[in-house]
Amino acid sequence: MYNLQRFILKHHFVILFILLEVISILLLARSQNFHRNRLVNTSNAVVGKIYEWSSEVGNYFRLNSANKQLAEENAMLRRQLSIVYDTTASIFNMNEGDTLYEYIPAQVVNNSTNQANNYIIINKGTLDGIQREMSVMSTDGIVGVVTDVSRHYASIMSLLHSKSVVGVRFKNNQEIAGLKWETNNYRYGMVEDIPTHIVLQKGDTVVTSSHSFIFPEDLMVGTVEEFYPTAVDALSKAKIRFATDFSTLRHVYVIKDLHKPELDSLKAKFQ
Amino acid sequence: MNKTVLQIIRFVVLVLFQVLVINHIRLGGYVHPYIYLIFIMLLPFNTPKWQLLVLGFVLGLTIDLFTGTPGLHAGATTLMAFCRPSVIRLISGNQKFENIQEPNLGQLDGIWFLRYALVMVLIHHFALFFLESFSFRLIGQVLLRILLSVPVSIFLIMMILFIFKREKKRE
Numbered sequence: 480m481y482n483l484q485r486f487i488l489k490h491h492f493v494i495l496f497i498l499l500e501v502i503s504i505l506l507l508a509r510s511q512n513f514h515r516n517r518l519v520n521t522s523n524a525v526v527g528k529i530y531e532w533s534s535e536v537g538n539y540f541r542l543n544s545a546n547k548q549l550a551e552e553n554a555m556l557r558r559q560l561s562i563v564y565d566t567t568a569s570i571f572n573m574n575e576g577d578t579l580y581e582y583i584p585a586q587v588v589n590n591s592t593n594q595a596n597n598y599i600i601i602n603k604g605t606l607d608g609i610q611r612e613m614s615v616m617s618t619d620g621i622v623g624v625v626t627d628v629s630r631h632y633a634s635i636m637s638l639l640h641s642k643s644v645v646g647v648r649f650k651n652n653q654e655i656a657g658l659k660w661e662t663n664n665y666r667y668g669m670v671e672d673i674p675t676h677i678v679l680q681k682g683d684t685v686v687t688s689s690h691s692f693i694f695p696e697d698l699m700v701g702t703v704e705e706f707y708p709t710a711v712d713a714l715s716k717a718k719i720r721f722a723t724d725f726s727t728l729r730h731v732y733v734i735k736d737l738h739k740p741e742l743d744s745l746k747a748k749f750q
Numbered sequence: 751m752n753k754t755v756l757q758i759i760r761f762v763v764l765v766l767f768q769v770l771v772i773n774h775i776r777l778g779g780y781v782h783p784y785i786y787l788i789f790i791m792l793l794p795f796n797t798p799k800w801q802l803l804v805l806g807f808v809l810g811l812t813i814d815l816f817t818g819t820p821g822l823h824a825g826a827t828t829l830m831a832f833c834r835p836s837v838i839r840l841i842s843g844n845q846k847f848e849n850i851q852e853p854n855l856g857q858l859d860g861i862w863f864l865r866y867a868l869v870m871v872l873i874h875h876f877a878l879f880f881l882e883s884f885s886f887r888l889i890g891q892v893l894l895r896i897l898l899s900v901p902v903s904i905f906l907i908m909m910i911l912f913i914f915k916r917e918k919k920r921e
Contacts, residue, residue: 506821
């Protein structure tokens with residue numbers, strides 16, 4: 480016992496170092512999961528508050544462009560609404576039970592685009608009905624998936640994350656593929672599983688597919704920036720330009736899928 | 751001012767400056783400067799070794815809370831704190847610091863400090879970017895990140911220390 484004590488005292492520096500490194504690596508390994516650990520979750524309240532103060536200052540300088548963006552979205556929605564009312568005026572009847580999705584508006588309080596794994600913090604939490612695995616979109620396109628929620632804040636795994644995979648569909652040929660983020664650039668994603676017979680053009684629209692289970696179908700994702708056809712018997716690749724500009728992200732919508740519990744219980748039967 | 755209070759203020763200011771300002775600077779996808787290391791670099795020479803480790807771990811973890819990457823900065827900063835005594839011994843050689851409290855730019859010559867900063871930042875950035883990729887899969891990208899980030903970090907660190915040094919002389 481005495482020897483052990485002496486050993487620990489003599490080498491306390493190295494032992495403490497190894498202990499702290501092991502803790503760090505364990506934390507890091509756990510955080511690689513889709514569901515991250517409680518540590519980040521509990522800190523959200525304090526960290527979220529500090530980020531919110533900071534972003535409130537920044538918001539004053541962006542009011543102009545934010546107004547413009549919201550006005551444009553308003554105009555677009557009005558246009559869509561008028562189409563619906565004109566063409567299906569007799570049968571169009573908005574009931575509570577008819578809506579599939581509920582949109583919860585939120586503001587981004589912190590966002591990064593330059594890490595290997597980027598997260599976004601928004602100022603809505605469980606009190607506003609936000610839950611894990613809800614999808615998030617901006618006016619322009621999809622943004623990410625909610626991974627952690629505290630009472631007033633939620634953190635979102637951005638599309639700019641090494642673990643992010645989104646089921647997407649090319650609008651003009653209905654081909655389904657998986658979108659990842661592999662480049663270091665916050666503007667582009669990568670699709671790597673395109674069958675050889677598919678040919679894409681620059682500017683082709685990419686939307687979410689119904690297979691994703693997280694995003695509603697037909698949400699804007701981006702456009703094809705560059706197509707890399709494969710010569711050998713393999714799969715083609717394409718570089719996708721995100722519709723969402725992650726560097727100036729301010730206002731987002733969290734999408735609440737009202738049929739999700741039903742879908743989940745059905746899915747659970749097969750597993 | 752009380753030494754401990756000064757250290758606490760330094761800790762808070764550096765963390766906030768890092769997460770609210772530096773982390774939002776975009777210089778291409780590869781450049782990620784980190785200046786919060788100044789806190790560990792400037793701790794007094796007579797800081798107990800175990801305190802270095804604990805402070806390094808706490809500092810890293812605080813940054814992690816803000817960036818949502820538990821363990822990443824904590825691991826890298828703890829390693830840097832672990833290496834600090836050896837680095838100081840290695841760089842100083844026979845030089846003695848009997849009347850110098852902490853490794854500050856005002857009290858030590860610039861070349862010494864530049865070498866000190868270079869080694870410390872290299873250790874930290876190597877550990878950080880390799881931990882971040884969590885594998886050696888993208889080794890080229892990781893090395894490029896290190897190569898481009900280290901000079902920017904050192905430049906920012908030297909700038910910040912230079913500003914502090916001038917203020918001290920004026921008092």
